[in-house]
Amino acid sequence: MDLISLLSTVLLVTTIGTLVVAIAAHLAFRLRDKRRPDRTALPRQDGGSLEPIFLERYSPAAAAVATAPAGP
Amino acid sequence: MKAPTRLALALLAIGAALGMTVYSFNMLRGQVLDSIGILLEDSFLAAVSVYLLFFLTLLIVRYAVLILYSFLEHMESMFKRHKPPTLAERDDVSLPMVTVVIPAYNEGPVIQAALRALLQLDYPNFEVLVVDDGSTDDTYAKASAIALESRHLSIRVIHKKNAGKAEALNEGMAQARGEFVLNMDGDTKLSRNTLRACVRHFDDPQVGAVAGNVKILNRENLLTRMQALEYVEGLALSRKAQSFMRVINIIPGPLGMFRKSVLQQVGGYPNDTFAEDCDMTLNVLVKGWHIIYEPTAIAWVETPSGLLDLLKQRYRWTRGILQTCCKHRVAAKAGAAKATPLIIWYMIFEGIIWPLSNVLASAFFIFIALKYGIAILLFYWWLQLTALDLVAAAYCVILEEEEPSLILYSFGFRLFYIPILDVAKVFASIDEWRVSPMNWGKLKREGKL
Numbered sequence: 001m002d003l004i005s006l007l008s009t010v011l012l013v014t015t016i017g018t019l020v021v022a023i024a025a026h027l028a029f030r031l032r033d034k035r036r037p038d039r040t041a042l043p044r045q046d047g048g049s050l051e052p053i054f055l056e057r058y059s060p061a062a063a064a065v066a067t068a069p070a071g072p
Numbered sequence: 073m074k075a076p077t078r079l080a081l082a083l084l085a086i087g088a089a090l091g092m093t094v095y096s097f098n099m100l101r102g103q104v105l106d107s108i109g110i111l112l113e114d115s116f117l118a119a120v121s122v123y124l125l126f127f128l129t130l131l132i133v134r135y136a137v138l139i140l141y142s143f144l145e146h147m148e149s150m151f152k153r154h155k156p157p158t159l160a161e162r163d164d165v166s167l168p169m170v171t172v173v174i175p176a177y178n179e180g181p182v183i184q185a186a187l188r189a190l191l192q193l194d195y196p197n198f199e200v201l202v203v204d205d206g207s208t209d210d211t212y213a214k215a216s217a218i219a220l221e222s223r224h225l226s227i228r229v230i231h232k233k234n235a236g237k238a239e240a241l242n243e244g245m246a247q248a249r250g251e252f253v254l255n256m257d258g259d260t261k262l263s264r265n266t267l268r269a270c271v272r273h274f275d276d277p278q279v280g281a282v283a284g285n286v287k288i289l290n291r292e293n294l295l296t297r298m299q300a301l302e303y304v305e306g307l308a309l310s311r312k313a314q315s316f317m318r319v320i321n322i323i324p325g326p327l328g329m330f331r332k333s334v335l336q337q338v339g340g341y342p343n344d345t346f347a348e349d350c351d352m353t354l355n356v357l358v359k360g361w362h363i364i365y366e367p368t369a370i371a372w373v374e375t376p377s378g379l380l381d382l383l384k385q386r387y388r389w390t391r392g393i394l395q396t397c398c399k400h401r402v403a404a405k406a407g408a409a410k411a412t413p414l415i416i417w418y419m420i421f422e423g424i425i426w427p428l429s430n431v432l433a434s435a436f437f438i439f440i441a442l443k444y445g446i447a448i449l450l451f452y453w454w455l456q457l458t459a460l461d462l463v464a465a466a467y468c469v470i471l472e473e474e475e476p477s478l479i480l481y482s483f484g485f486r487l488f489y490i491p492i493l494d495v496a497k498v499f500a501s502i503d504e505w506r507v508s509p510m511n512w513g514k515l516k517r518e519g520k521l
Contacts, residue, residue, distance in 0.1 A: 005447070005448065007451055008448045008451040009447055011447070011450050011451050011454055011487070012437075012438065012441050012447045012450055014487055014488075015434055015437070015438060015450060015454075015487070015491070016438055018487065018488050018491045019434060019491060019495065021492065022491055022492040022496070023495060025379050025380065025383060025492060025496075026383060026496050026499050028380060029380045029383040029384055029496075032380060033384070
């Protein structure tokens, strides 16, 4: 087996291994993210309850209504 | 390391990359042609092969354009440095006031180091505003302690209900007394010259914002060193090239300076995407303002040192950028600014097309190797991408005056680091397409500033 063929085989094994690790790591990240503690149970310095912040997703229709000039 | 040594090492790396490619192709030209012949017998495999060839050409063009434009930008900035100093550079009294805004949510382990670095800044007229975004740790107490210690610099610490980073930055903008606002992160250390280096660009009335150079401080393991290479080769190179066109697509969160009037004109930071810095940047571009990159203004940041934290960060970045592209596509179609569609397509290429094509290429070459026993094509694919990375890394090491050892990491860059991130980006794109719920995903600080 020449050098290039040997390197090709090493690369093949490494690429397969990396893809497996990548998928496993992503699944682990998702699992860990799901298991995070309930934010509402965390104490706050100002004494209030800590509400989770959700993304107010951009919507072109809603944005158009919000920026439309007021009628006469 | 001295500049001539760095230059010699970088040239050696470029020579090695070119030599490696030419030698390998000469050795096995016939074998590669035979392999390609097998692929062309099946129409599906032929279609994928043609696409990957097209994609590789696109990548070569991308690297060539980025290197050319960044070189032109470098020449332009060198020329500017040799011009006589402007009024702002000559006279300290005439320097405008700058407000440094730090939005801080649970930055307890790092906030004091960030503030102490600000005390060392070489600029006579600035104030610091820490906006504690309802932290549950001791961020407020620690920031207040430094504010009390500081005798020559005005440091204000504001506490507000937790409402997200965009809202905290907007609060900072509202409270800022300066004509210019520098936004940074709580885990960032600025270089001493930052304010002077950024402010001088505002002599040009068309410049609305200046993006700084983000570098990694905690280069402690393989993962953080790979990120250091990515920041230099990927982010800094792109920003420098984009700066030549005055259309930077992301003013980084760790260091961005704005005219306060520009922030007000675009209505502050939007809070309907998870990439508020990218979203804000596009808003500035749409209004026709120029954005400049200042490589000597450096923001040293703490980066994730664990794989899962890195994936968390990139997941949010990818989805945030896709949200921003989706949001601004309407403005791009309306022709709000000539460069906006180009920038959006660039971000779609980097955010979706490139990672997807990389994953496709890996799966394709694995399939070919296992079914037909042709592993050599995978080798040549890796070789081409690594040669591109080597050349880009060597070029960036010279330009950014970085550690030459980073060039060596190019060999593992396309083999381990980028495939893992690409898979995460593909999953993030699928989740964004499915409109899956997500949260901010605050990273835990390790206090390594």
